[in-house]
Amino acid sequence: MKRNFDLIRHILLKIEESDSERMTIDDFVTDEYSPKEISFHIRLLLDVNYIEATSIRTLGSPFEEFIVQRITMFGYEYLDSVRDPKIWTETKAKLQKATSSVSLEIVKSVATKIISGMLGI
Known part of the structure; x- marks a missing residue:
């Protein structure tokens, strides 16, 4: 899967807009972005320490699930x-x-x- 800078920006903006500290992949899904794409990009954002999120393994899920807590200082610098x-x-x-x-x-x-x-x- 290719990295999508528009999706990275979308995820960071959605986290910033939310008051929740328990966002799931469903909170980021649009007609343009699938749950699998979002999962991949959340993992990328974790890799660079732009967000804090917890991986949740769901039996039978075709992609990694997450609970997203917040944007880090590195994430805000980028955003x-x-x-x-x-x-x-x-x-x-x-x-x-x-x-x-x-x-x-x-x-x-x-x-x-x-x-x-x-x-x-």
């Missing part, structure tokens, strides 16, 4: 750079020009440079 829809759109446009894959750090760096430019820094 702060991509939260604004205008910044996100411009960031994605710049990243499409890249000839190869990019990391989350590059995404954050590009968005931060766009924000800096808007601020005249």
Whole structure:
């Protein structure tokens, strides 16, 4: 499965919007994103310490289930750079020009440079 930066942003925004400390995969499902895709991306967010979540093994489930508790400081640092829809759109446009894959750090760096430019820094 390929990493989807739009889905990563979607998950972080949903966690931030929620008052719950017990979100499940169902809280993130849309017509665009399947439970299996969401599960994969929650695992990726755990890998980079952007969120805190507990894995729940459910017998017969085709994907890993999670209880998502919160965004970490690392997660907020990333989300702060991509939260604004205008910044996100411009960031994605710049990243499409890249000839190869990019990391989350590059995404954050590009968005931060766009924000800096808007601020005249």
